[in-house]
Amino acid sequence: MSIDVTGPMNERYDEILTERALGLIETLHRTYDGRRKELLERREQRVAEIAAGASLGFLPETKDVRDDPEWRVAPAAPGLVDRRVEITGPTDRKMTINALNSGAKVWLADQEDANTPTWENVVGGQLNLLDAISRRIDFSTDAKSYALKPDEELATIVVRPRGWHLPEKHIQVDGEPVSGSLVDFALYFAACAELQLARGQGPYFYLPKMESHLEARLWNDVFVTAQDTIRIPRGTIRATVLIETYPAAFEMEEILYELRDHSAGLNAGRWDYMFSVIKTHRTRGKDFQLPDRNSVTMTVPFMRAYTELLVRTCHKRGAHAIGGMAAFIPSKDPAVNEQAFAKVEADKTREAGDGFDGSWVAHPGMVETCRTVFDSVLGDKPNQVDKLREDVAVTADQLLDVASTPGEVTEAGLRNNVSVAVQYLAAWLEGTGAVGIFNLMEDAATAEISRSQIWQWRRNEVVLDTGETVTTDLVERIADEEIDKLGNPGRYDAARSLFLEVALADEYIDFLTLPAYERFN
Numbered sequence: 416m417s418i419d420v421t422g423p424m425n426e427r428y429d430e431i432l433t434e435r436a437l438g439l440i441e442t443l444h445r446t447y448d449g450r451r452k453e454l455l456e457r458r459e460q461r462v463a464e465i466a467a468g469a470s471l472g473f474l475p476e477t478k479d480v481r482d483d484p485e486w487r488v489a490p491a492a493p494g495l496v497d498r499r500v501e502i503t504g505p506t507d508r509k510m511t512i513n514a515l516n517s518g519a520k521v522w523l524a525d526q527e528d529a530n531t532p533t534w535e536n537v538v539g540g541q542l543n544l545l546d547a548i549s550r551r552i553d554f555s556t557d558a559k560s561y562a563l564k565p566d567e568e569l570a571t572i573v574v575r576p577r578g579w580h581l582p583e584k585h586i587q588v589d590g591e592p593v594s595g596s597l598v599d600f601a602l603y604f605a606a607c608a609e610l611q612l613a614r615g616q617g618p619y620f621y622l623p624k625m626e627s628h629l630e631a632r633l634w635n636d637v638f639v640t641a642q643d644t645i646r647i648p649r650g651t652i653r654a655t656v657l658i659e660t661y662p663a664a665f666e667m668e669e670i671l672y673e674l675r676d677h678s679a680g681l682n683a684g685r686w687d688y689m690f691s692v693i694k695t696h697r698t699r700g701k702d703f704q705l706p707d708r709n710s711v712t713m714t715v716p717f718m719r720a721y722t723e724l725l726v727r728t729c730h731k732r733g734a735h736a737i738g739g740m741a742a743f744i745p746s747k748d749p750a751v752n753e754q755a756f757a758k759v760e761a762d763k764t765r766e767a768g769d770g771f772d773g774s775w776v777a778h779p780g781m782v783e784t785c786r787t788v789f790d791s792v793l794g795d796k797p798n799q800v801d802k803l804r805e806d807v808a809v810t811a812d813q814l815l816d817v818a819s820t821p822g823e824v825t826e827a828g829l830r831n832n833v834s835v836a837v838q839y840l841a842a843w844l845e846g847t848g849a850v851g852i853f854n855l856m857e858d859a860a861t862a863e864i865s866r867s868q869i870w871q872w873r874r875n876e877v878v879l880d881t882g883e884t885v886t887t888d889l890v891e892r893i894a895d896e897e898i899d900k901l902g903n904p905g906r907y908d909a910a911r912s913l914f915l916e917v918a919l920a921d922e923y924i925d926f927l928t929l930p931a932y933e934r935f936n
């Protein structure tokens with residue numbers, strides 16, 4: 416074996432970095448890394464084509480898949496039939512226990528948007544998952560002790576590995592870093608697949624940030640190899656794909672088809688979707704420019720088209736459609752708190768009415784609100800996959816209609832983006848991938864929107880409501896002013912420089928997490 420672990424072997428890491436797990440990573444790397452890299456290159460080619468005037472659209476070469484009325488995804492697996500409330504969050508020890516105990520049906524154990532992939536978070540998170548599934552997890556502070564509730568009250572665990580673009584530099588094959596996706600997948604699969612099966616569930620995953628059905632095919636092949644390697648039946652793994660990139664919205668049906676034996680449906684990942692809308696068309700001028708982040712709601716035409724199409728596509732194929740994250744979190748300020756709950760309730764009510772089978776919350780305090788809304792729509796049924804939404808007919812033009820989004824670009828919006836991005840990056844660099852900022856949950860996806868808007872507004876020389884044009888000088892000045900307001904001299908130095916890099920570099924940086932990750936050893 417020529418696989419090397421270059422990160423430290425801290426206490427109990429040998430329980431995760433086993434010969435079996437490393438062997439699986441090496442096999443997956445040798446078999447699939449070439450394809451992964453080719454698919455990443457295809458992303459670049461598509462962006463170049465779009466920059467030259469091409470348009471996204473439904474693919475002519477996969478028309479047969481879309482037109483074939485026969486195929487369906489596999490029936491829902493145990494623990495994934497009723498998904499009316501899903502809580503998401505990082506895999507630190509306390510939050511693992513809190514999420515599993517939260518009353519949600521599913522816990523998205525996040526190694527992606529809500530996680531900084533430090534070596535300690537990557538391997539420590541896997542240990543927490545192993546301990547949780549082995550029912551030997553506990554945690555205590557001076558004030559409080561944490562333990563799991565009885566089995567029947569716990570959420571089903573669904574792990575979200577990193578996206579295809581991220582490397583894991585602490586594990587190398589022939590001196591080359593392996594894919595973060597394959598590491599997160601294989602470490603969990605090797606440690607926990609059989610334990611989950613013994614508990615009557617299975618190794619379940621959420622798959623982020625895919626841009627095409629060919630990327631879904633790659634995941635499917637990875638699943639087949641992994642299942643064959645440890646001799647468990649094909650189809651044991653289940654995966655819900657986040658439709659959270661603009662190109663993927665045009666390939667929803669094909670993505671379900673590629674993964675049909677392993678599919679557990681699709682999720683409308685709204686925050687990365689907005690990021691991807693900006694990113695994909697970043698050089699196409701004002702037709703694909705969004706107004707202030709807070710004015711892009713789920714009811715603007717292009718967002719509505721995307722979620723409607725997602726429900727229709729899923730239910731046509733017997734798959735669950737899962738709603739997205741309303742970023743409002745509970746607040747200690749009663750007025751803000753009341754607003755947050757009202758907004759989450761409205762968001763979940765729209766989703767449940769549209770036919771989604773369940774949705775996401777960011778905080779245990781929101782579980783009941785989401786459950787109550789879905790209870791009232793689902794009644795005794797575990798889901799509404801039978802609601803076919805044949806009334807929906809979404810065209811490519813509707814998905815692409817960004818230009819009719821109402822709203823302005825304001826100085827307040829620019830300041831908000833700068834402040835949120837800097838605060839988030841500071842937390843990320845300190846090892847925390849999700850934080851509450853200005854009463855909203857912020858994570859890698861929401862921070863990507865903030866910095867990409869600034870990049871696009873500067874490139875488009877947008878004139879703000881104040882009459883000022885967005886320039887490098889203006890963004891730098893606002894960054895200094897906003898950092899001053901935060902009043903913690905020195906804390907934001909590294910975040911400021913990272914922010915200016917990802918918001919203002921002449922050549923757009925694909926993901927802020929790439930240069931951010933380089934700042935770690």
Ligand SMILES: CC(=O)SCCNC(=O)CCNC(=O)[C@H](O)C(C)(C)COP(=O)(O)OP(=O)(O)OC[C@H]1O[C@@H](n2cnc3c(N)ncnc32)[C@H](O)[C@@H]1OP(=O)(O)O
Nearest residue numbers: 503504510513514528529686740777778849850851856860
């Ligand atoms: C775009 C997307 O991808 S969305 C999905 C990815 N993003 C996420 O998953 C974010 C999930 N949410 C979070 O991480 C958190 O809610 C935050 C960071 C936004 C706020 O967390 P906090 O500042 O700790 O909130 P707060 O103080 O109100 O928490 C109260 C309690 O709830 C717990 N809690 C809050 N959110 C969660 C969660 N998502 N999972 C488990 N426990 C949670 C806290 O740990 C705390 O526990 P304690 O009382 O036992 O100490």
Ligand SMILES: O=CC(=O)O
Nearest residue numbers: 684685686687860
């Ligand atoms: O991962 C979810 C999103 O909205 O992004």
Ligand SMILES: [Mg+2]
Nearest residue numbers: 528684687860
């Ligand atoms: Mg996302």
